[in-house]
Amino acid sequence: MKLTILGCYSATPRIVAHTTSQVLETRGHLFLIDCGEGTQVELRKHKVKFNQIKHIFISHLHGDHYFGLIGLISTFRLLTRETDLHIYGPKGLKDIITLQLKLSKSWTDYKLIFHELSSTESELIFEDDKVSVYTIPLDHRVYTNGFLFKEKSFERKLLIDKAEANQIDVAYYRKLKQGADVINKNGDLISNTDVTTDGPPAKSYAFCSDTVYNEAIVPIIRHVDALYHEATFLEDHADLAPKTKHSTAKQAAQIAKLAQVETLILGHYSSRYKNLEDFKKEARCIFGSVELAQDGKIFQL
Amino acid sequence: MKLTILGCYSATPRIVAHTTSQVLETRGHLFLIDCGEGTQVELRKHKVKFNQIKHIFISHLHGDHYFGLIGLISTFRLLTRETDLHIYGPKGLKDIITLQLKLSKSWTDYKLIFHELSSTESELIFEDDKVSVYTIPLDHRVYTNGFLFKEKSFERKLLIDKAEANQIDVAYYRKLKQGADVINKNGDLISNTDVTTDGPPAKSYAFCSDTVYNEAIVPIIRHVDALYHEATFLEDHADLAPKTKHSTAKQAAQIAKLAQVETLILGHYSSRYKNLEDFKKEARCIFGSVELAQDGKIFQL
Numbered sequence: 001m002k003l004t005i006l007g008c009y010s011a012t013p014r015i016v017a018h019t020t021s022q023v024l025e026t027r028g029h030l031f032l033i034d035c036g037e038g039t040q041v042e043l044r045k046h047k048v049k050f051n052q053i054k055h056i057f058i059s060h061l062h063g064d065h066y067f068g069l070i071g072l073i074s075t076f077r078l079l080t081r082e083t084d085l086h087i088y089g090p091k092g093l094k095d096i097i098t099l100q101l102k103l104s105k106s107w108t109d110y111k112l113i114f115h116e117l118s119s120t121e122s123e124l125i126f127e128d129d130k131v132s133v134y135t136i137p138l139d140h141r142v143y144t145n146g147f148l149f150k151e152k153s154f155e156r157k158l159l160i161d162k163a164e165a166n167q168i169d170v171a172y173y174r175k176l177k178q179g180a181d182v183i184n185k186n187g188d189l190i191s192n193t194d195v196t197t198d199g200p201p202a203k204s205y206a207f208c209s210d211t212v213y214n215e216a217i218v219p220i221i222r223h224v225d226a227l228y229h230e231a232t233f234l235e236d237h238a239d240l241a242p243k244t245k246h247s248t249a250k251q252a253a254q255i256a257k258l259a260q261v262e263t264l265i266l267g268h269y270s271s272r273y274k275n276l277e278d279f280k281k282e283a284r285c286i287f288g289s290v291e292l293a294q295d296g297k298i299f300q301l
Numbered sequence: 302m303k304l305t306i307l308g309c310y311s312a313t314p315r316i317v318a319h320t321t322s323q324v325l326e327t328r329g330h331l332f333l334i335d336c337g338e339g340t341q342v343e344l345r346k347h348k349v350k351f352n353q354i355k356h357i358f359i360s361h362l363h364g365d366h367y368f369g370l371i372g373l374i375s376t377f378r379l380l381t382r383e384t385d386l387h388i389y390g391p392k393g394l395k396d397i398i399t400l401q402l403k404l405s406k407s408w409t410d411y412k413l414i415f416h417e418l419s420s421t422e423s424e425l426i427f428e429d430d431k432v433s434v435y436t437i438p439l440d441h442r443v444y445t446n447g448f449l450f451k452e453k454s455f456e457r458k459l460l461i462d463k464a465e466a467n468q469i470d471v472a473y474y475r476k477l478k479q480g481a482d483v484i485n486k487n488g489d490l491i492s493n494t495d496v497t498t499d500g501p502p503a504k505s506y507a508f509c510s511d512t513v514y515n516e517a518i519v520p521i522i523r524h525v526d527a528l529y530h531e532a533t534f535l536e537d538h539a540d541l542a543p544k545t546k547h548s549t550a551k552q553a554a555q556i557a558k559l560a561q562v563e564t565l566i567l568g569h570y571s572s573r574y575k576n577l578e579d580f581k582k583e584a585r586c587i588f589g590s591v592e593l594a595q596d597g598k599i600f601q602l
Contacts (some may be wrong), residue, residue: 011376011379012341012372012375012376012379013339013341013342013372014342014345015342015345015346037338037341037369037372038314038338038339038342040313040314040338041314041315041316041339044315044316045316061401061404061405062405062407063371063372063375063401063407067368067371067372067375068338070364070368071313071314071364071368074313074364074368075312075313078312078313090404092400092404095400095404096397096400096401096404099393099396099397099400100362100364103362103391103393103394103396103397103443104362104363104364105442105443106363106364141406142404142405142406
């Protein structure tokens with residue numbers, strides 16, 4: 001999994017501070033998560049092959065998370081895209097996009113498929129043989145979801161030397177990779193673990209922005225390899241967090257600790273703070289492995 | 302009049318090429334003309350005091366001319382704006398904006414006043430004691446207007462020495478500035494031109510984007526000090542201009558010549574062209590005074 005942060009600041013885009021958008025590359029997919037104003041330019045700047053994006057996930061309908069979507073959809077049209085584009089987001093998003101396409105007489109030639117979300121329970125919204133994506137219901141001022149991206153188990157790694165030594169017919173190699181025991185040329189049962197080892201570990205990533213401190217998400221995100229959790233405030237403005245339904249860095253760390261995640265990535269910083277290191281410092285008092293999202297930063301999970 | 306080009310490229314925003322937006326400063330007004338995606342960041346970059354914008358003019362509902370509007374409106378809200386904001390644009394624009402404000406539960410605290418346009422005749426859409434703004438009906442793929450900004454005549458300049466020598470009471474000075482003849486202390490009629498000279502000349506600016514070659518606009522824009530006319534193509538793609546309802550640099554120059562304008566400013570270049578000087582060269586074969594719009598460029602009219 002490779003996570004590219006295109007923007008990680010709250011509220012309004014500024015010259016060197018872009019609003020929320022991320023690209024997650026995993027098992028052949030290029031998932032776009034949120035799409036603040038100017039995302040298409042950031043995609044170009046960071047050389048993301050954005051015509052390969054087939055799935056866009058929008059957490060909620062505050063502008064700093066989706067105002068760039070209509071522009072990206074229009075640019076795809078101008079680039080004569082033909083591939084279907086799936087958009088997952090709150091009910092209402094389809095109306096916003098289609099009204100604008102209608103009034104500009106600019107219907108896309110490619111298929112635009114909206115998956116409008118309204119459930120307050122976690123649900124599976126995308127699945128293929130390699131990856132599953134679930135919603136993470138968040139608690140914010142408007143209907144909001146985070147998203148959990150889970151790779152499925154990789155195939156087992158075949159030890160060819162051992163398979164040959166055990167006189168297994170090559171026709172059975174696929175079955176071995178899938179974890180089955182097989183019969184060899186002499187009719188003996190060969191245990192899978194004698195001729196294979198574990199494949200690379202399946203990774204998982206949870207994106208949680210925007211939300212007030214909410215322990216209800218812990219069972220959904222437990223043990224993920226990386227958790228992006230919003231940290232709009234530091235503790236010195238802890239009173240603002242519940243009022244605006246945002247979190248502090250400390251609260252993000254508490255969630256990371258409860259969920260026993262591997263790494264916590266902080267983001268969605270308020271523009272009132274000039275030194276991002278303060279976010280890391282505050283979170284590290286609670287949880288050891290903390291990283292800071294920054295525009296253009298890449299995380300290899 | 303001071304014109305700041307924030308963006309002057311067609312179609313899609315790129316790293317160093319912004320879509321259409323301009324700020325016209327005239328007689329205490331800061332008019333925003335079109336508002337492509339990312340305009341709020343360009344306003345910051347070029348240090349425009351954008352909280353002073355009270356009137357926004359949107360030519361048409363293609364994304365490269367208005368996708369930045371909802372973001373700017375939202376940012377004004379976050380900056381706790383209280384001043385009314387007037388928006389002039391095609392019918393439908395109000396629906397687009399209000400749907401998004403509704404779904405994000407982010408109604409503005411300041412008053413948002415839409416002036417939806419649907420006439421195909423030139424009409425006066427704004428007027429105060431210093432400036433008038435008229436629409437310029439353009440011929441494009443969707444309903445489109447250009448805008449004509451006309452300063453009203455400045456007051457006449459009073460020659461105090463001469464007024465005193467003619468024994469005019471100071472109570473009449475205001476009338477003199479307004480151009481009236483007055484009676485002096487001896488009861489003699491003093492001719493206005495004996496004690497005043499012309500004030501600074503009133504300027505005018507016409508913004509015409511996007512449009513196919515259309516001589517119908519000539520009577521409306523005749524003798525303006527500056528005409529911004531779109532030049533999406535060069536003559537080597539002259540066949541594309543009528544098909545897409547755009548113009549070539551040569552056609553823009555022909556309009557400038559027919560309208561006997563002072564200066565022609567070209568813009569709305571297609572990204573297929575790498576050398577903007579070619580636009581100037583082509584237009585200059587027809588019309589002498591040609592300037593190129595470029596992102597960040599300032600024109601003092």
